[in-house]
Amino acid sequence: MICLFKYKSFSLSRIIMQGFLNPLNIMIQRHLPNLNSLYLRQRKMMLKGFLMRFPEHLSNEKQIIQLQKRLTAMCHGQLYQQRMKKAFDKKVKPRVFREGDLVLKKVLSFVPDSRGKWTPNYEGPYVVKRAFSGGALMLTTMDGEDFTRPVNSDAVKRYFA
Structure with missing residues (x-):
């Protein structure tokens, strides 16, 4: 196996060819398929971890709580508008004009x-x-x-x- 890792003019492939890293090379070749499957398993585990971190029933409860807070804020806003309208209408005198005025x-x-x-x-x-x-x-x-x-x-x- 020839590796393409290079460090300036020194390459790992020369050492492997000379036989210095044969045991390491054999170990890498043995475990390379396992590492690939480990990566796939790790992705699945990450997905499961994400789902466990944000469970669906809790996120729905948070959404319901947020919607309730928004609804109460909207109700308070509407009540405030009604009070302001009532206070304004107390002071306003209607101006009605008739023919001949x-x-x-x-x-x-x-x-x-x-x-x-x-x-x-x-x-x-x-x-x-x-x-x-x-x-x-x-x-x-x-x-x-x-x-x-x-x-x-x-x-x-x-x-x-």
């Missing part, structure tokens, strides 16, 4: 004005011609001229004369 419309143009910070924030008063259920309003001026587009009720506040 006087309102002021917020100035939403971004055109710079010469008056600077003293430009008015609202213009009007306008009359609500029609109120839609989604919060949109059709407005008219006091002279009776209609707006072409509806206005969102968030950009409008009631005018008290």
